[in-house]
Amino acid sequence: MTNAFSGRDSADLTLDRLARDELETDDVRIHPQTLARQAEVAERHANPQLAANFRRAAELALLDEQQVLSLYESLRPHRATGEELEALAARLDAVPAPLCAAVVREAAEVYARRGLLA
Amino acid sequence: MTDRPVGRIRFMDQQNVNLDGFAHEDADLGLVALRAPADPEPSLVVREGRVVEMDGRPAEDFDSLDLMIAGHGIDLSVAAEAMALDDVELARMFVDPSVPRHEIVRLVAGTTPAKLARVVALLRPAELTLAMTKLRARRTPSNQAHVTNRLDDPLLLAADAATAAAYGFREIETTVPVLADAPSNAVAVTVGAAVASAGVLVQCSVEEAMELEMGIRGLVSYAETVSLYGTESVFVDGDDTPYSKAILAAAYASRGVKMRVSSGAGAEVLMGGAERCSMLYLESRCVSLARAIGVQGVQNGGIDGASVASAVPRGVRELMAENLMVMARNLEACTGNDALMSESDVRRTARTLPILLAGSDYVCSGFGSIQRYDNMFGPSQWNAEDLDDWLALQRDWGVDGGLRTADPDDVGRLRREAAEACREVYQWLGLADFSDEHVDLAVDAAGSKDLGDPDPLVVLGAAQAIRGSGLGSLEVARALLETGYEDAAGRVLDMLAARVQGDHLQTAAIFDESMAVLSLVTDPNDYAGPGTGYEPDEQRQAQIDAIRQARGVEDLRADQSAWAGDWLRPTGAASVGTDPREVVIGLSPGVGRTVWRTLSGLPVLEVLRELLAGLEEEGCRARVVRVNATLDLGMVGLTAARLAGSGIGIGLQGKGTALIHRRDLPPLANLELYSMAPVITPTLYRLLGTNAGRHAKGATPVPARNPYTDEAIEARYHTSVIALVALERACVDRALGNEDLEVSL
Numbered sequence: 001m002t003n004a005f006s007g008r009d010s011a012d013l014t015l016d017r018l019a020r021d022e023l024e025t026d027d028v029r030i031h032p033q034t035l036a037r038q039a040e041v042a043e044r045h046a047n048p049q050l051a052a053n054f055r056r057a058a059e060l061a062l063l064d065e066q067q068v069l070s071l072y073e074s075l076r077p078h079r080a081t082g083e084e085l086e087a088l089a090a091r092l093d094a095v096p097a098p099l100c101a102a103v104v105r106e107a108a109e110v111y112a113r114r115g116l117l118a
Numbered sequence: 119m120t121d122r123p124v125g126r127i128r129f130m131d132q133q134n135v136n137l138d139g140f141a142h143e144d145a146d147l148g149l150v151a152l153r154a155p156a157d158p159e160p161s162l163v164v165r166e167g168r169v170v171e172m173d174g175r176p177a178e179d180f181d182s183l184d185l186m187i188a189g190h191g192i193d194l195s196v197a198a199e200a201m202a203l204d205d206v207e208l209a210r211m212f213v214d215p216s217v218p219r220h221e222i223v224r225l226v227a228g229t230t231p232a233k234l235a236r237v238v239a240l241l242r243p244a245e246l247t248l249a250m251t252k253l254r255a256r257r258t259p260s261n262q263a264h265v266t267n268r269l270d271d272p273l274l275l276a277a278d279a280a281t282a283a284a285y286g287f288r289e290i291e292t293t294v295p296v297l298a299d300a301p302s303n304a305v306a307v308t309v310g311a312a313v314a315s316a317g318v319l320v321q322c323s324v325e326e327a328m329e330l331e332m333g334i335r336g337l338v339s340y341a342e343t344v345s346l347y348g349t350e351s352v353f354v355d356g357d358d359t360p361y362s363k364a365i366l367a368a369a370y371a372s373r374g375v376k377m378r379v380s381s382g383a384g385a386e387v388l389m390g391g392a393e394r395c396s397m398l399y400l401e402s403r404c405v406s407l408a409r410a411i412g413v414q415g416v417q418n419g420g421i422d423g424a425s426v427a428s429a430v431p432r433g434v435r436e437l438m439a440e441n442l443m444v445m446a447r448n449l450e451a452c453t454g455n456d457a458l459m460s461e462s463d464v465r466r467t468a469r470t471l472p473i474l475l476a477g478s479d480y481v482c483s484g485f486g487s488i489q490r491y492d493n494m495f496g497p498s499q500w501n502a503e504d505l506d507d508w509l510a511l512q513r514d515w516g517v518d519g520g521l522r523t524a525d526p527d528d529v530g531r532l533r534r535e536a537a538e539a540c541r542e543v544y545q546w547l548g549l550a551d552f553s554d555e556h557v558d559l560a561v562d563a564a565g566s567k568d569l570g571d572p573d574p575l576v577v578l579g580a581a582q583a584i585r586g587s588g589l590g591s592l593e594v595a596r597a598l599l600e601t602g603y604e605d606a607a608g609r610v611l612d613m614l615a616a617r618v619q620g621d622h623l624q625t626a627a628i629f630d631e632s633m634a635v636l637s638l639v640t641d642p643n644d645y646a647g648p649g650t651g652y653e654p655d656e657q658r659q660a661q662i663d664a665i666r667q668a669r670g671v672e673d674l675r676a677d678q679s680a681w682a683g684d685w686l687r688p689t690g691a692a693s694v695g696t697d698p699r700e701v702v703i704g705l706s707p708g709v710g711r712t713v714w715r716t717l718s719g720l721p722v723l724e725v726l727r728e729l730l731a732g733l734e735e736e737g738c739r740a741r742v743v744r745v746n747a748t749l750d751l752g753m754v755g756l757t758a759a760r761l762a763g764s765g766i767g768i769g770l771q772g773k774g775t776a777l778i779h780r781r782d783l784p785p786l787a788n789l790e791l792y793s794m795a796p797v798i799t800p801t802l803y804r805l806l807g808t809n810a811g812r813h814a815k816g817a818t819p820v821p822a823r824n825p826y827t828d829e830a831i832e833a834r835y836h837t838s839v840i841a842l843v844a845l846e847r848a849c850v851d852r853a854l855g856n857e858d859l860e861v862s863l
Contacts, residue, residue, distance in 0.1 A: 002618055002619045002620075003618075004618045005618075010615045010618040010619055011615075013611055013612075013614060013615040013618070014611075015599060015604065015607060015608055015611065018592075018595055018596055018599055018607065018611060019596075019599055019600075021596070023592060025336075025590065025592060027618075028336060028591070028592055028614035028615070028617060028618060029373065029374070029617075029618070030372070030373065030374035030617060030618055030620050031618070034618070034619065034620045035371060035372070035620060035623075037620075038620045038621070038623055038624065041624060041639055042624060042625075045448075045624070045625065045638055045639055046220065046223050046224065046227070046448055047409075047414075047448055047449075047625065048193075049190060049191065049409050049410060049411070049412040050412050050413070050414055050624075050625065051412075052190075052412050053364075053367050053368055053371060053411070053412025053413065054371055054412075054623065056364075056365075056368035056371075056412070057368040057369075057370075057371030057372040058372070059368075059372075060365075060368050060369055060371075060372035061372040061373070063372075065331075065334050065335070068330075068334060068369045068372065069327065069330060069331060069334070069369075071365055071369070072326075072327065072330060072362060072365050072366050072369055073327065075359065075361050075362035075365050076357055076358055076359070076362045077354045077357065077358065077359050077362070100365070100368065103361060103364055103365060104361075106189070106361070107359070107361035107362075110182050110185050110359075110361065111182075111359070111361075114181060114182050114350065116182065116354065116359055
C-alpha cells in the first residue's frame with residue numbers, strides 16, 4: 001500500500017470515488033516517504049546519484065507548485081545574486097529541505113566562480 | 119572537352135543521397151566524430167576524497183560541468199581501478215558475454231568522460247551492436263511515438279494518439295507549432311492514448327518552465343525536453359546550468375513525473391561552441407552530467423544534430439556509440455533515430471538497423487507515427503509513411519522493435535472512439551465544441567490536410583482555459599467518466615495512481631498494458647550470450663509475425679473462387695489430331711477448377727479468348743485440352759504440341775505464363791516463352807496466338823519481345839505464385855490423362 005500526499009491510500013483511487021467527486025489533487029500527488037523509498041531502490045540498483053535525486057525530490061514534494069517553479073527559475077543562469085541564492089538556501093533549510101539547500105549553496109559558489117550570477 | 123560531367127555522373131548526381139550534406143572533417147569547428155586533437159587525455163587525480171584533476175584539467179580550471187561531474191558523477195571507490203584499465207581491455211569487456219552487465223556498470227561509474235569516450239570509440243559497428251544488446255537497462259525493448267499536427271487539432275491528436283497506442287508505442291510525445299496550445303495538446307493526447315491502451319506515458323515537449331508546469335499539474339506523465347550540452351558556453355546559451363537542471367530533475371520527481379534529459383552530437387557544433395572537441399567526447403560529458411545530476415535516462419544519438427554527425431566520416435557510428443555510453447552508465451537509453459538524418463531511404467535505414475537489431479529501451483526517441491508534414495518536431499527518421507516497413511523489418515529479422523500490427527477495423531473503431539471522447543471531454547470541461555463533421559473528418563484523416571480549415575482560435579481558447587483553471591488529469595478522468603468513457607477514465611486514473619506509487623521513476627520504466635512496471639528494477643537485461651536475454655515470448659512473436667499483408671493458400675483460394683465460372687466443360691479424352699492447321703492450347707490442371715485468374719489480374723477466359731482470336735486470324739483451327747498429369751509449363755506445352763495436328767502447341771498455366779512448343783523439341787526447349795505473367799497484356803496473348811498459328815503454317819514469325827519492368831516483380835508475386843502452384847498441384851491427376859475441353863466464350 002502506498003499513501004498519497006494527502007494520506008489517502010493509492011488503492012482508494014477508484015472510479016466510484018471519482019464519480020462522487022471525492023478525489024482531490026493531493027490524493028494523486030506523491031508522498032515524500034514514497035520518494036525516500038524509491039531512493040533506497042535506486043541505491044540498491046547501482047545508481048546513488050538517482051537515489052540522491054529522489055531524496056531532493058522528497059524535499060521538493062513538500063513545496064507548492066509556485067515555490068518549485070520559482071526555485072528552478074532562480075537557478076537558471078544570471079537570475080539571482082549570491083545573496084539571493086543564500087537567502088533561498090536559508091528558506092529551503094527551514095522547509096526543511098537541506099539537500100536542496102546544499103545544491104543552491106554549491107550553485108552559488110560555482111556561479112560566482114564562472115560568472116553565472118545576476 | 120565539355121565542362122559538364124558525363125551522363126553516368128549526372129545520373130548519379132540526381133539520386134536522393136546527393137541531397138544530403140557531406141562535410142570534410144574540421145576539428146576547429148568540432149566537425150569530427152570520434153576523436154579530435156583537442157580532446158583531453160583521460161586522467162583522474164583524487165586527493166583526500168576530492169577530484170583535483172580530471173581529463174587533464176586541474177580543479178582550479180574546472181567549469182560548471184566539470185564541477186558537477188567531478189563532485190557528484192564519479193564513483194571514487196572504483197575510479198582508480200577503472201581508470202587504470204587499458205582502453206582495449208575495457209572495450210573487450212563491453213562485448214564479452216561472460217562479463218556481466220553489472221560489472222561494466224560498476225567499472226564505468228569510475229570513469230571520466232574522456233576515458234569512456236576513448237573506450238567506446240574502439241568498438242566497431244558489430245561490436246557496438248553486441249554491446250548494446252548486453253548493456254541496455256531494460257530487458258524488453260520498446261518504442262516512442264511523436265503525435266502532433268500542423269493545426270494542433272485536438273480531435274486529430276486524440277485519434278492519432280489512439281492509433282499510436284494501437285500500434286504498440288508505450289510513450290507518446292507531442293509538441294506544438296503554437297506554444298500556447300500546449301495544454302490542449304497534452305489533454306487531447308492523454309484522452310486518445312487512454313482510449314486505446316492502459317499505461318501509455320504521455321509528454322508535451324515545450325520550453326523547460328512550461329513543461330515543468332504541465333508536469334506538476336498532472337497534464338503529462340513524463341518529460342524529456344530537458345537539454346544538456348557538452349560545453350559550458352552552449353549550456354548557458356540554452357538558459358540553464360548543470361545545477362538548474364539538477365533541481366529540474368528533482369522537481370519532476372517531486373510530482374511523480376518520469377523524466378529523462380536530451381543531448382546528442384551536433385548541438386554544440388551548430389551553436390558554434392564545440393571548443394574544438396570531438397562530438398563523442400562532448401557527448402560523453404553530457405552523459406556523465408546526466409548521471410551526476412541524478413536523472414534516470416538520456417535521449418541521445420544526435421537528435422536534432424543527427425545530420426551534423428552523419429555529415430562526417432564515422433558519424434553514424436558515433437551516434438550509436440553515444441547511446442552505448444548511456445547504457446554503460448546504467449541509465450535508460452532513448453536511442454535517437456529521431457530527426458531525419460538523410461533524404462536517402464538507404465542511409466536512414468542503415469543508420470537505424472543496428473539499433474533495431476540490438477534492441478533498446480526505446481529504439482526511436484520519436485518515431486513519427488503521423489505523416490512527415492504533420493510532425494511538428496520536423497520529419498522523423500521514421501514516420502507514418504514507414505510504419506509498415508518497420509513492421510516488416512521486425513518480422514524479417516525476428517526482432518522486437520516495439521511495434522505490432524493493428525487490425526484495420528480496430529484502428530477505425532479506436533480513432534472514432536478517441537475523437538468522440540475528446541469532443542465530449544472538451545465539451546464537458548467547457549473548453550470547446552466540435553461538430554459531427556469535424557469528428558468524421560478526424561477519424562478518417564490520414565493527416566491534418568484532410569481536415570479542411572478549422573478555426574485556430576478554438577484550440578488556443580481551450581488551451582488558455584486549461585492553463586487558467588489549473589485543470590489536470592484528475593479532471594480529465596472525471597470528464598471521461600461523466601461522458602460515458604469508463605475504461606478510458608479508469609486508465610487515466612490508473613496512471614495517476616501509478617504516479618503516487620512512483621515505481622515508474624526508476625530507470626527505464628514503461629508500463630505494460632496491464633499497468634505492470636517494466637524497468638531496470640523489475641525487468642533487468644540479463645543478456646549473457648546466445649540463448650540468454652530478451653526473446654519475444656510466443657504471443658509477442660505471433661504479433662511480430664502477423665503483419666496484415668501476409669497471405670496463405672486459403673486466402674488465394676478465396677480470391678480465385680470469386681472469379682469462378684463454368685466456361686470450361688470436359689468432353690472426353692483427348693486424342694492426337696490430324697488436321698495440319700490444328701494448334702492445341704494446353705491448360706495446366708488447375709485452370710477452371712481452382713484457378714480462374716492470372717497474376718496480371720486477367721481472367722483466364724480472357725486470355726483464352728485472345729489466344730483463340732490470334733489463331734483464328736491465321737486461319738488455324740484451335741483445340742483446348744487440359745493436361746492433368748503435370749503443371750510444368752514445358753511439359754504442358756509439349757503435350758499440347760504432340761496432340762496437335764500441326765505439331766504446334768501452346769502451353770498456358772493458370773498464373774498466366776505461356777509458351778509455344780513443337781512436338782519434336784525437348785521439354786525445356788520451346789519456340790517462344792512469355793515468362794513475365796504479371797505484365798503480359800491481352801495484346802501480347804493475341805500475338806502469341808498469331809505467332810503459334812504462323813509456326814503451324816511453317817512460317818518464321820518475329821518473336822514477341824517480353825515486356826520489361828524494373829519493379830521488384832518477384833517480391834510482389836512470388837507468394838502468389840507459390841499459392842497458385844499449390845492450388846494447381848492439388849489438381850494434378852495422372853490417371854485423368856488429357857481432356858478435350860469445350861470453351862464457352
